Amino acid sequence: MRPRQHPSYYIDGLRAGDRLVLSRAITLVESQLPADQTLAxxxxxxxxxxxxxxSVRVGITGVPGVGKSTFIEAFGKHLTGLGKQLAVLTIDPTSQRSGGSILGDKTRMETLSMDPLAYIRPSPAGDSLGGVAYRTRETMLLCEAAGFDLILIETVGVGQSETLVHGMVDFFLLLMLAGAGDELQGMKRGIMELADALAITKADGDNIPAANRARLEYQNALHLFPPTDTGWQPPVVSCSALNNTGIAELWTMIETHQTLMNEPAPDGSSAWLRHRQQQALDWFRSLLRQRIEQQFFARPDIANSLAHVEKQVVDGTLLPTLAVDQLMPRFR
Structure with a gap:
């Protein structure tokens, strides 16, 4: 095992933009070892x-097959072409059977991964819900400390549970396929009402008419949702990573959104600042719930009673609600 360094090694390396140190620091925050967590x-x-x-944090989500990786490579190349220091955090699903992840995003973004202005870091989702990894928030902070002014997060792409990513980004982009109708009805309401913009992908060749129809349909659907407190009405655009069309317009749209979010309110604050503050509060509460859960299951008296109570629940002799009521007084 690589010997642990002093915190100053990571801090100084990050501030100097050393990517090797950045990768090691991310590995550190993702580690489950108590000593690594203390150092992290x-x-x-x-x-x-x-x-x-x-910095600008952009979450990109969509159903499997929508072309997230292909889109991100084309979008990323456009951004680095503008001189942006770009970090791409990709989340790969973790097998519930083997516990393994493929982590092959660098092979799917071959051109972008070789760009000197881009940094791609795949992470396993593990048992974390919401389409993101357990330490995605910490990883974003490390990337920003290393000088990356634009962070893209590619989520797992699993549907309704991905709404968690909205709580950690400044702009939430939802990629959609033309011709995808009722099969997506279950995820539309949960994600579409949180999206800051929708992009219909693969709008090229014979698929252009279908993409245009889908754009109009989704635009009409979004009018049914209430506007945000800033007055931003999520637009719907079509794009093609293959032909590189609509990519530049998407970035212009994100810049317009960020300008609106940074407009000062009468009290001197901004929607961007309030959004970031709420995200920090949500992060704190999420960590607090995790810590309470860990302490609950670590208690010996709880562990001793848990197997007996679980057997009663499995046998159908004890309702889950009553089982919780039995255990909580011991935790208190």
Missing amino acids: QAVLEGVLPHLPQT
């Missing part, structure tokens, strides 16, 4: 005062 927290605390306030 020291590193995060060290870089926190130096984080830029101008």
Whole structure:
């Protein structure tokens, strides 16, 4: 095992933009070892005062097969062409049987992965819900500390549970397929009402008429949702990563959204600042719930009673609600 370094090694390396140190720091925050977690927290605390306030975090989601990786490569190349320092965090699904993940996004983004202005980091989702990895928030902070001013998060693409990614980005982009109708009805309401924009992918060749029809249909559907508190009405665009059409317009749209979000309110704040503050609060509450859960199952008296109570639930002699009521007083 690689020997652990002093926190200053990671802090100084991150501030210098050293990508090797960045990769090691991300590995550190993803580790489940208590010693690594203690070191990771020291590193995060060290870089926190130096984080830029101008970074843009973009979440990109969509059903499997919509072309997320292909789109991100074309979109990423456009951004690096503008001189942007781009970090792409890709989340791969983890097998519930073997616990393994493929982590093959660098092979799917071959051109972008060789771009000197881009950094691609795949992470396993593990047992984390919401289409993101367990330490995605910490990874974003490390990338920002390393000088990346634009962070793209490609989610697993599993549907309704992906709404969690909305709670950690500044702009939430939903990719849709032309001709996808009732089979997506279950996920539309949950994600579409959170999306800041919709993009109909693969709008090329014979698929252009279908993409245009889908764009109009989704645009009409979005008018049924209430507008955001900033007045932003999520647009629907069509694009083709193959022909590189609609890509530049998408970035212009994101810039327009960020300008609107940063407009100062009478009290001097902005929608962007309030959004980031709410995200920090949600992050805190999420970690608090996780810590309480860990302490609950770590208690010896709970562990001793759990098997007996679970057997009663499985046998149907005890309702799950009553089982919880039996265990909670012991935890208190």
